[in-house]
Amino acid sequence: MELEPGAFVKEKILRVQEYALLSAAGVGNLFRRPLYVADIFAQADLIGIGSLPIVILTGFFTGAVLALQSAYTLSQFGAKSITGELVSLSMIRELGPVLTGLMVSGRNASGMASELGSMQVTEQIDAMRALGTDPIKKLVTPRIVSTIVMLFFLTIVADTVGILGGGVVSAAMLGIGPSQYFHASIDILRYPDVLQGMVKPIFSGFIIATIGCFYGMTTKGGTQGVGRSTTQAVVASSVFIIALDFIVSRFMIGAFGR
Amino acid sequence: MTPLDAPSATTPATAARDAEPILVFQHVALGFDGKLILNDISFTMEHGETRILLGPAGCGKSLLLKLANGLLAPDSGTVRLFGKDLRSVLRDDLYSLRANTGMVFQEGALFDSLSVRENVAYRLREENRDEELIEAKVREVLQFVELEHAIDLLPSQISGGMRRRVAIARAIITQPALLLYDSPTGGLDPITSTTIIDLIVKERDVFGGTSLLVTHRLQDAFTLATHAFNATTQQMERIPNRGLAPNTKFLVLNNTRIVFDGGLEDLLRSTDPFLQAFLA
Numbered sequence A: 001m002e003l004e005p006g007a008f009v010k011e012k013i014l015r016v017q018e019y020a021l022l023s024a025a026g027v028g029n030l031f032r033r034p035l036y037v038a039d040i041f042a043q044a045d046l047i048g049i050g051s052l053p054i055v056i057l058t059g060f061f062t063g064a065v066l067a068l069q070s071a072y073t074l075s076q077f078g079a080k081s082i083t084g085e086l087v088s089l090s091m092i093r094e095l096g097p098v099l100t101g102l103m104v105s106g107r108n109a110s111g112m113a114s115e116l117g118s119m120q121v122t123e124q125i126d127a128m129r130a131l132g133t134d135p136i137k138k139l140v141t142p143r144i145v146s147t148i149v150m151l152f153f154l155t156i157v158a159d160t161v162g163i164l165g166g167g168v169v170s171a172a173m174l175g176i177g178p179s180q181y182f183h184a185s186i187d188i189l190r191y192p193d194v195l196q197g198m199v200k201p202i203f204s205g206f207i208i209a210t211i212g213c214f215y216g217m218t219t220k221g222g223t224q225g226v227g228r229s230t231t232q233a234v235v236a237s238s239v240f241i242i243a244l245d246f247i248v249s250r251f252m253i254g255a256f257g258r
Numbered sequence B: 001m002t003p004l005d006a007p008s009a010t011t012p013a014t015a016a017r018d019a020e021p022i023l024v025f026q027h028v029a030l031g032f033d034g035k036l037i038l039n040d041i042s043f044t045m046e047h048g049e050t051r052i053l054l055g056p057a058g059c060g061k062s063l064l065l066k067l068a069n070g071l072l073a074p075d076s077g078t079v080r081l082f083g084k085d086l087r088s089v090l091r092d093d094l095y096s097l098r099a100n101t102g103m104v105f106q107e108g109a110l111f112d113s114l115s116v117r118e119n120v121a122y123r124l125r126e127e128n129r130d131e132e133l134i135e136a137k138v139r140e141v142l143q144f145v146e147l148e149h150a151i152d153l154l155p156s157q158i159s160g161g162m163r164r165r166v167a168i169a170r171a172i173i174t175q176p177a178l179l180l181y182d183s184p185t186g187g188l189d190p191i192t193s194t195t196i197i198d199l200i201v202k203e204r205d206v207f208g209g210t211s212l213l214v215t216h217r218l219q220d221a222f223t224l225a226t227h228a229f230n231a232t233t234q235q236m237e238r239i240p241n242r243g244l245a246p247n248t249k250f251l252v253l254n255n256t257r258i259v260f261d262g263g264l265e266d267l268l269r270s271t272d273p274f275l276q277a278f279l280a
């Protein structure tokens, strides 16, 4: 691969532009007929119900390990009793949204990239266009909508299960009573905390769906190309989720002071 | 809802039937990575015409077909489909224009996760037809391509020849005003090829559609030009007295350009060395 720096940069910029156009068209189609409602539900089932087990498992163990680690640190300052507050704040503001985003990205950004990528290299996307269907309307828009909606609810599930996991560990291993733990974890929450935790999955969902679809729709180079798109989609969406998480956190903390 | 068979008043084909040719290429050029593949391509297809596109492998026949329904945009020149310049139509209008064309891809391009039924029904579902009509119509076209028994199978469960016929069924189900066939007999045995050519002749003579067809088999091209579908015997028969199918014409591509545009007699009489070698 001998690419001149100029050509390389130009190609990257064109890719970003292509991505922006695809995302804009994907969202814009929400307001133009037809809206593929059946496809939205099919995707929601695939993404939402399909991801439930891994989200519950990761959520539970994240909460559990968080309780374990923070209780140890806190006990050095004689503050073991506030373990519940720490677990709940970390879960809701940060770990719930980010880990759910990463899990769903690993599962669904890759799924979208490989499904649409295979369709692309076997000319099925062209066939769809030839049959008079806009593939962005039929394939991309439903994935954006259902990923955002489902990620939102999956994050709530992860938060809940995480706090529960922390509670189980606190009661079973750390000698913190359930009532003390849950009281602490609920009382500490303020409106900005919840808002921050609820805004993040909206961004992550958008990133997962648009990046997965973008890499899928622009796949070139046969089956090997599909593999490449799949990997790149997961890598890119995971990095963007974490980067955007930082930006949203910074903005929200700036706006609400916590 | 209008019956499916009656062309609706809004189809561009009906509107443009008398005034405008179905498809016009004017000085179309297309290249990749600085290499010109198609250059100065101009031709016109009138309503009811069958155009057979011939040319050596890799000369750009598939690309030409994709230019015809706007799947690709030319580097220069204009393509007019149903009287509309494809470059100037809006995105949504382009999709409705395409809904009036059918395309059979070289590799079939069936939706591999949908059954034969759903592949064939695709267009009708897009048009939100009701369930009973879809089922009836799907069975009817599958009967036409003699594949009713495969209705519940997936594309991976049927043979290459059957897949090609499903692709034809999917393309013709709404009787679009223009059909684009990309090598419908490519890579198939002579018997299956004949079955498919038979179907195309039947399509042409029963429904009188307009079609642009790529083929590698000269034999198929000659069959198309010299045979007609007999409605009484329900079979394809040779036109008597060495007659030729009216409106069945040829387009030959070579070395980026159109080297022949006309009827079978002129093609056979041509003294062009390339054509003589190609037809030999």
Ligand SMILES: Nc1ncnc2c1ncn2[C@@H]1O[C@H](COP(=O)(O)OP(=O)(O)OP(=O)(O)O)[C@@H](O)[C@H]1O
Pocket (backbone or CB within 6 Å): B032, B037, B055, B056, B057, B058, B059, B060, B061, B062, B063, B064, B106, B183
């Ligand atoms: N996406 C593309 N990028 C670069 N070159 C391409 C692309 N698509 C087609 N080509 C080139 O254009 C030429 C024509 O391709 P096309 O598929 O139209 O050939 P064809 O006439 O249909 O051949 P065949 O008879 O084998 O089907 C080929 O040389 C091919 O390498």
Ligand SMILES: [Mg+2]
Pocket (backbone or CB within 6 Å): B061, B062, B063, B106, B182, B183
């Ligand atoms: Mg070809």
